[in-house]
Amino acid sequence: MWGIVAGASLISTGLAAYEIVPASVTPLIRDSLGIGPTTAGLLVGIMFGAAVVASLPAGAALDRTDSRTAMALAVVTLVVAGTWGWIAGRRGDFRSVIASRALGGIAYVVVWNAGIDLVSRAATRENRATAVGIFTASGPIGFxxxxxxxxxxARRFGWPAIFVAFSGLAVVGLVLFWPVSRGLGRSPGDAPSLREFGAVLRKREVWSVGLLGFLGYALYLFVNSWGASYLSSELELSLAxxxxxVAVFPxxxxxxxxSSGLLSDRVFGGRRRPIVLGSFAVAAPLVLVFTRFRSLPVLVGILLLSGFAVQLTLGLSxxxxxxxxxxxxxxTAVAFQTSVGLAGAFLAPIAGGVVVDRAGFETAFLLAGLLALCGIGLAWTAPEPGRS
Incomplete structure (x- = not known):
């Protein structure tokens, strides 16, 4: 099992790095292409937008096909998308860069859904949350x-090189993953009916967990996308x-x-709700006060604690x-969770750019903190699997 977790995690790490890397050099891209902060937010947001649209069809397909083969095809797609983005960036073709990122978003969501599916099926009920938590840790490692x-x-090779820099990592992960995952493919006889798919989308418990993911991902991507710009613009730190x-946050x-899986499996006896509730309860006040401090040690401490808290939900959901x-x-349920969660990830960088442009960073972080407060209320009423 752990070989499957390691290989799938390495693939996902490469995709996550590709996903977030434009946020680290947003000022360079804006100066080069002559775009504003709202438009620049699309460089990260478009991947999540594509993933939102593609996730549910991908999940339905994974319930009916071979997740292992889907992982391999997604890695090939990433290589194509990264090369396309590099060429488009060198030509200064912003629309083509965005289109390449949308293709990368499809690759990302297939890897994410297939990876969770394969890791979950390889694990036992007693260690499933731990195994999935380890796989989802590939996200922050990549970020x-x-x-x-x-x-x-960007300094050494030019900013368009960021789009091809992490493809090799995903290819190495596929080389490790392929031999150890043999036999985990789903046969056609296991395919659920269309009525069963529809039942997933009508289930209240699925929507409750999905909305928690939406809020968690919105917080996560807002800080990842605009944290570095805040520090460089307001505190006059260098971009590097x-x-x-900001890298400490992911x-x-x-x-x-x-930890989310270990705490849930070992400390809380398999209960999920206490972890999610604690996640938002810790994150909310930290995000609300972030712009009140100018001390670097304090800001780094807030980034560490809030990053830890927010990602408890992302690891367990x-x-x-x-x-x-x-x-x-x-x-299909995982795909729905991915779709709803990534809708928050898609909207956060773009909405954050609009608020920063019109009202400043302080207002933007205040609104992000209010989202975390909403998460507390939603987590309080969330269902507990297997309990009435």
Whole structure:
């Protein structure tokens, strides 16, 4: 099982780095292409928008086909998308860059849904949340890698090189993943009916967990997308230093996402709701006060603690949603969770850009904190799998 987790995680790490890396060099891209902050938000947001649209069809297909083969095809798609974006960036063709990022978003969501499906099926009920938590830790590892190395890559090779820099990591992951995952493909006889798919979308518990994911991802992407710009614009730090400092926000998710599964499985006896409730309860006040401080040690501390808290939800929600549906439609439930969660990720960078442009960073972070407060209320009433 752990070989499957390692290989799938490495693939996902490469995709996550590709996904977030434009945020680390947004000022360079804006100056080069002559675009504003709202338009620049599309560089990250478009991937999530494409993933929102593609996720549910991808999940339905994964419940009926071979998730293992889908992973391989997604890695090939990433290589194509990255090369396309690099060429378009060198030509200064912004529309083509955006189109390449949309293609990358489809690759990302297939890897994410298929990875969770395969890891969950390889694990037992007793360690499923832990295994899925380890896989989802690939997200913050990739985000930290993209945020921390993006400015260095751009300085050495030019900013368009950020789009091809992480494809090799996904290819190496596929080489590791392919042999150990043999036999995990889904046969046509396992395919659920269309009525079962529809039942997933009508289930209240699925929507509750999905909305928690929406709020968690909105917070996560807002800070990732605009944290570095805040530090460089308001505190006058260099872009490289700002990127490294903000990288701690996703990086702490390596511990957080793994911890979410361990805490739920071992400390709370398999209960999911207490972890999610605690996640938003800690994150809300930290995001609300972020712009009140100018001390770098304090800001780094807030980034660490809030990053840890937010990602407790992101690490657990995919196990959570699988457990409120029948196993035959688990991939569809995961795809729904991905779609709704990534809708928050899609909207946050763009909406954040609009608010920053019109009202400033302080108002933008205040609104993000209010979203976290909404998460507390929603988590309080969320269902507990297997309990009335």
């Amino acid at each position: 930290a890698l993209g945020q921390g190395t993006g400015p260095l890559i 230093v700002s990127g490294v400092l 990086a702490v998710g390596v511990v957080s996402r793994i 995919f196990t959570y949603v699988r457990e409120v549906v029948e196993s035959r439609v688990a991939a």
